[in-house]
Amino acid sequence: MRLCVAALAALVVACNGGLGPAPAPTSCPKNFTGICGTLTIRGATPESTDVVYVVAYQTFPQSRGDLFSYTPLVPPTISLADTTYFYTLPVPNGRYEWVLAVWKKQGMLTIANADSLLREAGYYKRSDADTSRFGAGIVVVNSIGTDSIDFVVDFTNMHPVSFYFPAAAAVRE
């Protein structure tokens, strides 16, 4: 009988450790590899909003065709319920030239309609004085979470694909 009770107790202990509640992070989680930071959300959320993604590019895209070479393949979405949002972007080790928020309008996305459905809604800059076109904020990930990559998502100042790649300049579409 004791053996049975001991075996049952061992079984219960062994079968502990499943998934449990995980409060939304406020800093880069332990054992996380990627980019983290706080987004500050400005402006009213457009009614036609489908979703807002955070993505990263290792090199700034050189054409419209490069727009889909972002990381990660399935990017995280952000909640627009509050004025700030702490994001975690799981990406492999490396150097990232462009970390940005992408606003997507409701509708089925294709290459052809990307200009009308996608907007750049904000990106990481090293400082507010940075006036370069896509920011000079290089982010390096080296086996741990790179924290404090904070930037502003501004729904009053979004830019379509054609802002960066006018139709005439679409070289590898």
Add this chain to the structure above:
Amino acid sequence: MKRLWVVLSLLPVTLSGQANGVVYGSVRDTAGRPIAMALVRVQGKMLETRADSRGQYRLAAVPSGPQVLRAGMIGYGFVNDSVIVPPDDSLLHDFTLRLEHVELSPPFILGPIFVTAGKRQQSLEDVVASVALVTDSAIARRAANTIDEAVDRAPGVQFLNGQVNIRGSTGYVQGLGARVLLLVDGVPTNQGDRGGATWDLVPIDNVERVEVVKGAGSALYGSAALGGVINLITRAIPDDAHARVRVLGGGFAGPPHDVWKFRDYTGIEGGVDVTASWGRDPFHGAVSAGTRHSDGYRQQDQRDHWQIAGKGQYRLDPVTRLDVSGTWASDQYQVPVSWCVRGQCDDRGQAYQPFMVDTAGLGDHTRSDKGYVTAIVSREASSTLSWLGRGSWFRTDFTDYLRPKGEFAVADRVGGEIRAVARPDRKRTVTVGAEVTLSDVTSDIFGAHTEADYAAYGEGEHHLGAARLTTGARIDFLAVDGGGLTAVVSPRVGAVLPAGRGVWRASLGRGFRAPSLAERFVSTYVSGIRVVPNPTLGPEEAWTVEVGHARGFADDRARVDAAVFWTEARHLIEPSINTALVQIQFQNLARARLAGLDLSLSATSLLPHLSATLAYTFLYARELAHDTTPTRPLAFRPRHLLTLDADYALGAVSVGAALRYSSRFERVELYETDPRVAAKVVDLHAGWTRGPLAAHLLVSNALNYIYNLVPRTLEPVRKLTVAVTWTY
């Protein structure tokens, strides 16, 4: 001359002037209790019947003279008795079977049950591949609602969100790319469009046993048998009038943490299956109908199912039989695509809510109808020759009601096969056959396409001293949309060598899987990325080698079966993302290596009334680079898979527990950084039988262990189920 031979072989034996007799009696265990559904057959003839609930059987039209009668029941072993059947008279003959408390694939005990591994009846010790068995008593004990719930506990088998893996064969590709062939009474039933298995096609209460053949089986079965074959064998129809009612009800536990709470009521499930049958030579028939409802254990997880099925058997003469069966099932179910992560629902400050879905997916649901009809003519032409011919039609029709755009597909799979098994002498057995499969689909995402597979196969077994050598091959000619034929050859060699109380077995075989019409022609969008067709997609292939040993100990009250296996796969079909063209396409990409160890231990009666089984699979699964250098782990494969099962039976009451452990996947796709854990699931069960009534209680996932196997898809939580079966 050949035509004359065929005509003569078709003539009923009774025309030769031989008189018949009737054999009747009972089948009981050593305590004198009747064994319902025990199989009694006349060896060498196609005469068989099942004992009724009182253990009574009756065999009519048995050729007079010396005959060998064989009675058996899974879990009880079998006996052979020689009798002399009087002409135009009856013979009373009773059987007594010894109880064996074994459910899963112990060697030797189960007798010549297996029909899948060699497309003919074989004793377990004659099978060159590893096999596992799930009996109807195991299914009843699990109080399972669907076949996959029951088969999921078989050694080396794991289901990932409905997709079956045998020794890690398939991984997970959202319903596509099944590398296991599903048979119903030997008839292939993988879907015509996606190639996947439909687990709710057959009412679970109609299933007598499930045979699982591990490793490449394409030498006999062709495409899809790359990783193994699963055969659902339905119950034989006993003599006289019988009925069977199974009522099942239960409820799901809520989330173990308040912050995950998603509803204010207890989710329930329930269902009923009714089967009625009547049999008297030469006709036996059965019809069944059933329905079930489940609230599900998470948000947007309701499911309703309706089903009717029928089966008929007509004995044309003592050695020729026509079997006709069919089923139709309809499901309507909500689709909890993936659980909610922060910002996609009322997340309550959590990084993820495993019981909730993304609000963007609320309202998604599917209607799925499917049905099949099949007819099989089989004949024991002589003591040295038997043959069968079959035709089948399997249809699936699903509509996904998704936002922003739904999808639909209607697919057919029409098949035909002729097969002959010859035993020219006691040392040789030859199986030959030809098979045709025609598939078509009409869909808004797969288009309108057809695929044809013409195949011929042969396998011979030869006794060489104590050893049995098996060699065989199959050639498949594949054509898509009426185009040119692609030939695929799948050879297999194997050997079985008895050694003392044990048996050694070894096999080497090649398997392949032709791409499904869905993989070739899918055209849709996933996460905003276009998925484009690849009409030039070719078959994927694999070589599997296996060496196994089975042995009994302690007067065969303990058994061990161990096998090491090694699979080298090439041209595996996987979705490939082209970032330059911004599209996804299925391509023949990966090479892979899956190697490991399958170990099965069983013990019966070592301690009074106690039986136990242990099954362990160690799996090394790696993608290979262009050479043979392992690179990264194959996604969705556990390194360790362990099942422990113990039962204590005392009279009409039994209690037991089972543990299922699957180690944390080394790699998953899409959401690699999501939290994931090992699966550690404990089930408790109890059963009670009295006369025609049987009740089973199951508490599955008794510790309410919260885990997922497929990313962002919660596995079932604790569920209490009671199933009551009444048999007349």
